[in-house]
Amino acid sequence: MARRVKEEKYIMPDLEHRFEAPFRQIHMDFHTHGLIQGVGTQFDPEEFAATLEKAHVNSVTCFARCHHGWMYYDSKLFPERVHPHLANRNLLKEQIEACHRHGIRVPVYTSVQWDMETVREHPEWRVITADGRLAGTPPYEPGFYRHLCYNTPYRDWFKSHVREVLETLPVDGMFYDIVVPRDCSCSYCKGEMERRGLDPSDEDVRLAFARESMKNFVEDISQFTWAIRPGISIYYNSAGTGIHFRDHVSSLSHIEFDALPSTDPEGYMNFPLMARYHRNTGLDCVGQTGKFHRWWGDFHSYKNQAALEYDCFQLLAQGCKVMIGDQLPPSGKIDAEVYRLVITRQDRCTTR
Numbered sequence: 001m002a003r004r005v006k007e008e009k010y011i012m013p014d015l016e017h018r019f020e021a022p023f024r025q026i027h028m029d030f031h032t033h034g035l036i037q038g039v040g041t042q043f044d045p046e047e048f049a050a051t052l053e054k055a056h057v058n059s060v061t062c063f064a065r066c067h068h069g070w071m072y073y074d075s076k077l078f079p080e081r082v083h084p085h086l087a088n089r090n091l092l093k094e095q096i097e098a099c100h101r102h103g104i105r106v107p108v109y110t111s112v113q114w115d116m117e118t119v120r121e122h123p124e125w126r127v128i129t130a131d132g133r134l135a136g137t138p139p140y141e142p143g144f145y146r147h148l149c150y151n152t153p154y155r156d157w158f159k160s161h162v163r164e165v166l167e168t169l170p171v172d173g174m175f176y177d178i179v180v181p182r183d184c185s186c187s188y189c190k191g192e193m194e195r196r197g198l199d200p201s202d203e204d205v206r207l208a209f210a211r212e213s214m215k216n217f218v219e220d221i222s223q224f225t226w227a228i229r230p231g232i233s234i235y236y237n238s239a240g241t242g243i244h245f246r247d248h249v250s251s252l253s254h255i256e257f258d259a260l261p262s263t264d265p266e267g268y269m270n271f272p273l274m275a276r277y278h279r280n281t282g283l284d285c286v287g288q289t290g291k292f293h294r295w296w297g298d299f300h301s302y303k304n305q306a307a308l309e310y311d312c313f314q315l316l317a318q319g320c321k322v323m324i325g326d327q328l329p330p331s332g333k334i335d336a337e338v339y340r341l342v343i344t345r346q347d348r349c350t351t352r
């Protein structure tokens with residue numbers, strides 16, 4: 001007998017915050033370790049914005065706070081979290097103002113679940129595995145992949161940081177990075193499941209709770225953001241692709257999926273799948289590729305012409321807008337070679 005598959009009727013959510021994304025975007029990574037000296041010493045706001053404008057970039061995502069936990073604006077709430085070697089405490093503000101003078105919008109990046117400094121100060125806010133370990137990168141291994149749980153008081157800390165960014169900087173949007181449903185047995189998650197009469201020792205229960213927690217977090221942060229700055233763009237990265245993604249699309253202004261096609265293991269096979277899935281949500285889609293030969297943080301490599309063109313053409317053919325990932329060097333001096341590539345490659349396939 002044929003197995004009957006239960007069909008769920010999908011009701012298109014109300015997409016009242018839908019945003020028409022620009023075609024030619026840059027995501028300007030700036031994860032900068034606290035031991036690096038002279039951060040931003042060669043930043044020239046006019047050179048920064050003019051280089052982008054010359055490459056016909058119409059949106060660039062710049063950094064408020066990175067995975068190391070450092071901030072790149074003059075925070076009064078968390079002065080100890082401004083990068084210790086940041087030469088210009090108004091780096092982000094000057095990036096935004098210069099870009100605005102050149103007609104370029106600037107959504108701002110902050111990290112949600114990875115933040116080395118917060119992890120160091122508040123280990124009690126970390127995700128705990130079912131066997132009682134701190135989830136993520138072990139203490140003596142490199143990497144900042146140590147997961148924070150937003151069901152802890154970390155959420156209040158995070159909101160204070162976001163409020164300060166929104167109230168003190170003329171941002172055009174927020175890009176919230178690393179928001180993933182995580183199987184967590186911290187005292188806050190475990191306590192909440194028990195209060196609801198759920199059994200947290202059951203993995204399925206914990207995973208369902210994790211998905212619901214992520215949906216609640218996304219809705220909460222979007223309402224919080226739009227209450228302060230109505231109408232700005234919002235996206236949460238890493239929420240993944242799958243049927244549960246649709247649960248929170250009404251809390252997004254658009255989709256900005258991180259496919260980076262030349263990477264392994266996701267690679268070129270994952271890229272069109274993500275594009276085809278996401279474009280059916282009814283939201284405008286932006287796909288990220290990168291100037292990197294392989295992976296984010298691959299500072300000094302450049303993707304070859306054929307590969308970059310292939311990525312851009314693929315995105316456009318799938319009905320998506322194009323975003324190219326770059327990494328601003330710690331000095332703050334924009335890499336002119338990247339924008340020579342962006343001019344020659346993107347011009348062939350996109351229009352303003």
Ligand SMILES: [Zn+2]
Nearest residue numbers: 149184186189
């Ligand atoms: Zn938790």
